[in-house]
Amino acid sequence: xxxxxxxxxxxxxxxxxxxxxxxxxxxxxxxxxxxxxxxxxxxxxxxxxxxxxxxxxxxxxxxxxxxxxxxxxxxxxxxxxxxxxxxxxxxxxxxxxxxxxxxxxxxxxxxxxx
Amino acid sequence: xxxxxxxxxxxxxxxxxxxxxxxxxxxxxxxxxxxxxxxxxxxxxxxxxxxxxxxxxxxxxxxxxxxxxxxxxxxxxxxxxxxxxxxxxxxxxxxxxxxxxxxxxxxxxxxxxx
Numbered sequence: 545x546x547x548x549x550x551x552x553x554x555x556x557x558x559x560x561x562x563x564x565x566x567x568x569x570x571x572x573x574x575x576x577x578x579x580x581x582x583x584x585x586x587x588x589x590x591x592x593x594x595x596x597x598x599x600x601x602x603x604x605x606x607x608x609x610x611x612x613x614x615x616x617x618x619x620x621x622x623x624x625x626x627x628x629x630x631x632x633x634x635x636x637x638x639x640x641x642x643x644x645x646x647x648x649x650x651x652x653x654x655x656x657x658x
Numbered sequence: 659x660x661x662x663x664x665x666x667x668x669x670x671x672x673x674x675x676x677x678x679x680x681x682x683x684x685x686x687x688x689x690x691x692x693x694x695x696x697x698x699x700x701x702x703x704x705x706x707x708x709x710x711x712x713x714x715x716x717x718x719x720x721x722x723x724x725x726x727x728x729x730x731x732x733x734x735x736x737x738x739x740x741x742x743x744x745x746x747x748x749x750x751x752x753x754x755x756x757x758x759x760x761x762x763x764x765x766x767x768x769x770x771x772x
Contacts, residue, residue, distance in 0.1 A: 548701075550701075577759075577760075579760075584764075584765075585764060585765070586662075586748050586750075586762030586763050586764050586765050587702070587748070587760075587762050588762070589759040589760060589761070592759070600759055602759060634701055634702065636702075646692075646704065646707055647704070647760070648704070649694070649701040649702040649703070649704075650701050651700055651701040652700070652701050654699070
């Protein structure tokens with residue numbers, strides 16, 4: 545059973561640029577959630593995708609968008625990068641959309657915006 | 659408002675000593691509660707979870723947690739800490755119809771003295 549894999553592991557971007565982060569869910573999982581973890585903080589929920597549809601969204605602006613593909617992998621896209629977008633971005637997969645199924649987290653992508 | 663509070667930002671214990679990490683939550687519906695551990699630069703690993711039933715739950719690595727509804731608490735305990743337990747610990751709460759959203763506390767950093 546493979547776990548959740550994220551790519552790239554590290555990324556440096558310039559303010560105003562766009563970035564795409566990728567996540568492959570754990571085998572058998574059909575739901576992917578994305579979280580942003582700023583330095584010294586707990587993760588904050590960005591959104592969740594279930595069967596290729598957005599299933600829930602946190603308090604993030606529209607320049608944070610996502611996709612889920614038929615194989616349940618997912619992308620997080622961030623447009624017009626700001627310095628405050630520098631963070632660890634975590635992807636988590638689960639069997640269904642609700643919290644009661646539990647989540648498996650990847651190791652994250654460290655994004656630095658300069 | 660939904661929130662998780664971890665009152666202790668940093669705790670230091672001696673190897674072999676007992677450990678208790680505190681977690682209090684505010685949640686309007688039936689809570690699903692989680693403890694995750696994060697090593698530096700890594701993703702989150704699930705230690706244990708509580709959905710219903712027995713309020714004392716056992717997890718991996720010798721950890722346990724007790725759900726106390728009257729106190730809105732879900733404290734994590736370990737009878738004897740090992741040096742390898744040094745990490746950041748996060749408490750989180752979610753619900754069945756929340757679009758997969760987990761609300762995390764700010765985390766407690768655990769240091770272990772030899």
